[in-house]
Amino acid sequence: MTPDQLGAAVRAAVAAAVEAGELAVEVPAEVAVERPRSKDHGDYATNVALKLAKAAGRPPREVAEVVAARLRAADGVAAVDVAGPGFLNVRLAEEALGRVAVEVVAAGAGYGRNDALAGTAVNVEFVSANPTGPIHVGGVRWAAVGDALARLLEASGARVTREYYVNDAGVQIDRFAASLLAAAKGEPTPEDGYAGAYVGEWAQRVLEREPDLLERADALERFRVLGLQVALEEIRGALSSFGVDFDVWFSELSLKGSGAVERALDRLREQGHVYESDGAVWLRTTDFGDDKDRVLVKSDGSGTYFLSDAAYYVDKRERGFDVCLYMLGADHHGYVRRLQALAACAGDDPEKNIEVLIGQLVNVLKDGEPVRMSKRAGNILTLEDVVELTGADAARYTLARSSTDSTLDLDVDLVTRQTSENPVFYVQYAATRAASILRGAAELGIAEPDPAEVDVSLLAHPIEGELLKALAEFPHVVATAAQLREPHRVARYLEEKVAKGAQRWFDEKVECRVLPRGDDPVEPVHVARLLLWRATRTVLENGLRLLGVSAPERM
């Protein structure tokens, strides 16, 4: 029985009590069921009585007794105690716990999914680094977290589009083109130009396409066009080898040709938040909490970057997305309010249609010293560098296992060391161990059982119970992580609950052995444990998949 299933039973108990006139409250839409820290407090606990006491006008413990009386009759519940200020501590029947393993194996790759976002189209825009150089380590964090979040939203039933906004319209592209041209000619980097070693390499790639380029009058323009192509190929390839594939590469430049800018201006005017002042066209974002109004069209007639933002947002909504998710670095936090105000100015609900997530920066440490990252200076740590140092799995896991609210110290030396100090190895190793045992069973000729025919009440060891409860939490972890946009919750759960539980169980080599020794016969308990190992492997696979990390058969 999972926490959510028990929650439903608790609600039913409350509803029955209300029906019988024992409680005068509204049945809550959701009740919190969690695993108590102390083993003395049963398998699961709920604070429902504490929450209902005020509305019921009665002491919490009294409410608890009423609910407990009903809950004791629920299927799979062995005992219910009222404890402390009014907690309900529930002990499950062994069989009810064992059924978790059956459910997990029966659901397979689908275990953990939910349909909370069914019918919702979500646009997840992330990375979107300037196409003037390789993806640097800050972008790598978003690649790892953004893709994991996209996977989580999909696991919650959403229709997700991964989108990369290509800033191909600004003066930085002029500088980029000029830098490539200078490098191709063997001239020094122009002032404000890009100076990394990659500039020379990419300039060569452009020349390979059009060898006579340097003699042509439109050389600079060609370097702009072809340089952008080379940059995008590089970026796309690097991200793809990182396991991140975007559905849409959206060109900022294309907004101008498509009429999207005009449509956005029309829509904003219709909503009545556009005005002219000092010869410029402004959007009155202060109507919706921004600290100042923003210019859309400058007094010289050209559009601002914010105008592109507006056109891009309106375009996304026109493409049918219910939720437009933006993942930005901390250096863009000032955009949050104006983007939300923009959505409101367009007549949308800034609480629903737009979400801006801010991720703190990554500090890269090497030899205990911070590594300065700068595209302009060229001393950069790129996505490829990180993958080369750690492997894609370790990098993705490490970057996705911390809250994006925290600045992350990525210690190159530590991540380079491929030891158990890196948590991904711990989790992957548990998955590998599960695979190894399943393989061993196959080699002994023990077939994996039909889940429905296993006597799961044989999984009676306390450590087996702990592991079963850990597996039962997975759907709730997935739903919560998706709802809060916090993929790191999945990683922490895998580490602390599943991998840990599996390792502890494995260590009970005498009492919880899976494979019979020597010529010992295969008994039902062995089969039941085999099922639990399969369930464990399934949750580790499903969880790692959500993070874009592999679950190897062997390491």
Add this chain to the structure above:
RNA sequence: GCCCCCGUAGCUCAGGGGAUAGAGCACUGCCCUCCGGAGGCAGGGGCGCAGGUUCGAAUCCUGCCGGGGGCACCA
């Protein structure tokens, strides 16, 4: 000056109002040594400070202190 994030164990970090605040690394002592020793168990040590809300605060609110990032008719 204003805005955003952070402050939890020696270090790196979890903790979406609940019971005795958790992991990993490091340190100390054990266990398994024949399903993979890349493992397990135990111990020491912690919520920046001050108020407030609440039956209950690491969590929510206010102020202060400390660290990081940011303010544009740049892109």
